[in-house]
Amino acid sequence: MPTVCFNADLCVMTKFSALISGKWKPILLYLVQHGINRFNLMHGYMPTISKKVLTEQLRELEADGLLHREEIKVKAPKVVVYHLTEKGASLRKLIDEIISWCMEHMKDEIPQDLLAIFRQSPPAFVQAP
Amino acid sequence: MPTVCFNADLCVMTKFSALISGKWKPILLYLVQHGINRFNLMHGYMPTISKKVLTEQLRELEADGLLHREEIKVKAPKVVVYHLTEKGASLRKLIDEIISWCMEHMKDEIPQDLLAIFRQSPPAFVQAP
């Protein structure tokens, strides 16, 4: 019997996965970084997400310290703006490195046109994160 | 309405998450890299995984081209050895970078002693992946 044991619940990668593996989270971080930072604006760029799930994912990103949520106190219909925290911005950089790895090692699963666009301008404003 | 739309099913990070987000997969890659590469041997290092799930995760890692499974044709009780493919080895390097990021940016969620060990010898043979 080994003296060292591994436990998935204590695994650092388990915690990291929890951070990014919400279905829409990498896309949300990317959009907020690029100024797509309001609820209905984001929803317009992600037509297939439901409002319920969009709310959930945003709240989780906020709870994990990746996004900051700011309610702008204007009298009109409430306006809410999201922006990246430092941790969130730093995670965005790491995600770009992960995407680079994917472009090299998962070529077969990534559409040709995306690969081509990526080669020209890495974190382009197209479908990637 | 924006001309660009984002779809989580086409997202590169979704594919990447599928690669690593099996609960035990990062640990398995790490163990195999360190020569813990047989079914019951691995099971000894991961006492809380069930055989069913261990089989499943190994099979998925194999299907994703990260591990190679080799049945050694000896007459005795069948012996099976796993080893990393090139893709798997390259993913292990990326995971080490991800863990470095976690050690910097998720300090509060990572036990002190692990942080200390990590500072001395990064990819140590202790609970980390």
Next chain:
DNA sequence: ACAATAAGTTACCAAATGGTTACCTTTAAC
């Protein structure tokens, strides 16, 4: 008086994921 807009919430549902326990197959050793 009424519709529209921003940003959600509520109730309910389906699929995926990991887990438990018991069982299987082949060969060698006692």
Next chain:
DNA sequence: GTTAAAGGTAACCATTTGGTAACTTATTGT
């Protein structure tokens, strides 16, 4: 001839995750 070891399967269950569709609240413009 039964047992042990290696590497699994099979049947079944609970939780988590994302999804649908309808409803909400406050204010402003017509």
